[in-house]
């Protein structure tokens with residue numbers, strides 16, 4: 471805990487000093503890529519980033535959940551003070567350009583700072599599972615360049631568009647003050663940054679399993695990606711699989727017939743120790759109603775599987791574990807299969823258990839999950855298969871969640887419409903937890 475606090479303080483401190491240095495110099499080189507840190511809250515299992523917003527002389531630090539499927543950026547503005555903040559008025563061009571807008575007027579019980587004739591946009595709150603109408607605003611966002619190795623200069627992004635939650639109903643439900651959406655939309659966090667700096671329309675996430683000894687990465691604009699102590703640029707060794715567009719949004723609050731702006735991939739089969747897990751193939755494709763297929767989500771902590779996939783995966787894994795003399799013990803909810811961790815000794819890639827491979831569309835593209843990603847410690851000497859039963863009729867058959875995505879580089883290339891994937895960084899004795907201070 472102490473080390474994490476020192477690290478965050480250090481990081482903030484270094485950002486501030488870069489910021490002063492940068493405001494002193496008149497002309498900075500165009501950034502090649504933008505970097506933001508990722509921290510993991512080990513109580514809520516959520517990943518969040520930190521950025522600065524507002525008048526660059528006195529910016530406000532905002533912690534915001536990373537929502538890969540989120541269409542926009544929003545945060546709590548109840549105590550946000552910035553002389554450069556501008557609210558959008560109803561019917562303005564800005565308001566018309568924003569998706570999902572509506573006019574907000576103040577009723578008889580005005581909330582703080584509420585004003586009539588304001589442009590409101592809808593923001594979906596995952597934790598509270600509802601939609602709020604929030605004031606559309608814009609302000610200067612402060613971001614940092616990177617050479618793929620360390621954090622560089624600070625840059626101002628004027629007129630960054632976000633919406634402002636002005637009531638407690640709009641808050642995330644976590645300790646964070648907001649949410650940074652990374653979906654395939656114009657208003658998403660990476661889209662706005664890429665378009666302002668004219669960077670490639672791609673971003674990469676490296677989710678840490680813990681941020682106590684180093685922070686995870688968001689790179690906007692492309693590689694190189696250096697993961698010390700590995701000397702090689704990891705952007706050169708990613709394998710790619712197509713991103714699939716679901717023709718129908720899976721979010722219940724989007725209107726019917728709207729295509730999804732979340733990220734889907736095509737999992738073709740699942741293997742345990744090289745043996746195919748048998749279940750109905752039709753679950754893996756997306757039908758005309760948008761049902762089925764595989765989505766990537768940073769909001770769910772563990773991968774959620776449709777029941778028949780889940781049951782078969784658990785059954786086959788238990789069988790394979792037994793062949794490897796891994797002792798099964800009583801299950802710990804919500805997990806369906808748990809084991810004595812003393813019978814699965816720790817390795818560089820986590821507990822020594824059978825590998826689970828997600829076979830993806832593309833030439834020999836697979837995502838290999840080793841013990842660190844397939845198992846979770848449930849209590850002393852007990853590790854469990856870290857997957858959740860999603861019931862018999864979920865909208866999406868497989869929702870790949872945070873625990874399974876940790877310590878991989880995931881590069882979303884929106885121009886090529888591909889997902890670039892590294893091997894587990896643990897194989898190379900590195901991870902997504904780094905210090906990128908120069």
Ligand SMILES: *[C@@H]1O[C@H](CO)[C@@H](O)[C@H](O)[C@H]1NC(C)=O
Pocket residue numbers: 575576577580584585586
């Ligand atoms: C908004 O308009 C309503 C109706 O015209 C009025 O009663 C209210 O005082 C106005 N609120 C503000 C904050 O101006």
Ligand SMILES: *[C@@H]1O[C@H](CO)[C@@H](O)[C@H](O)[C@H]1NC(C)=O
Pocket residue numbers: 511512513514643644645646
């Ligand atoms: C994690 O989230 C919990 C619940 O919102 C909060 O109380 C706690 O302070 C957070 N921890 C960190 C390290 O941010």
Ligand SMILES: *[C@@H]1O[C@H](CO)[C@@H](O)[C@H](O)[C@H]1NC(C)=O
Pocket residue numbers: 818899
């Ligand atoms: C992995 O790195 C750690 C220190 O970072 C080192 O102690 C360990 O020997 C390395 N293991 C392998 C297999 O290279």
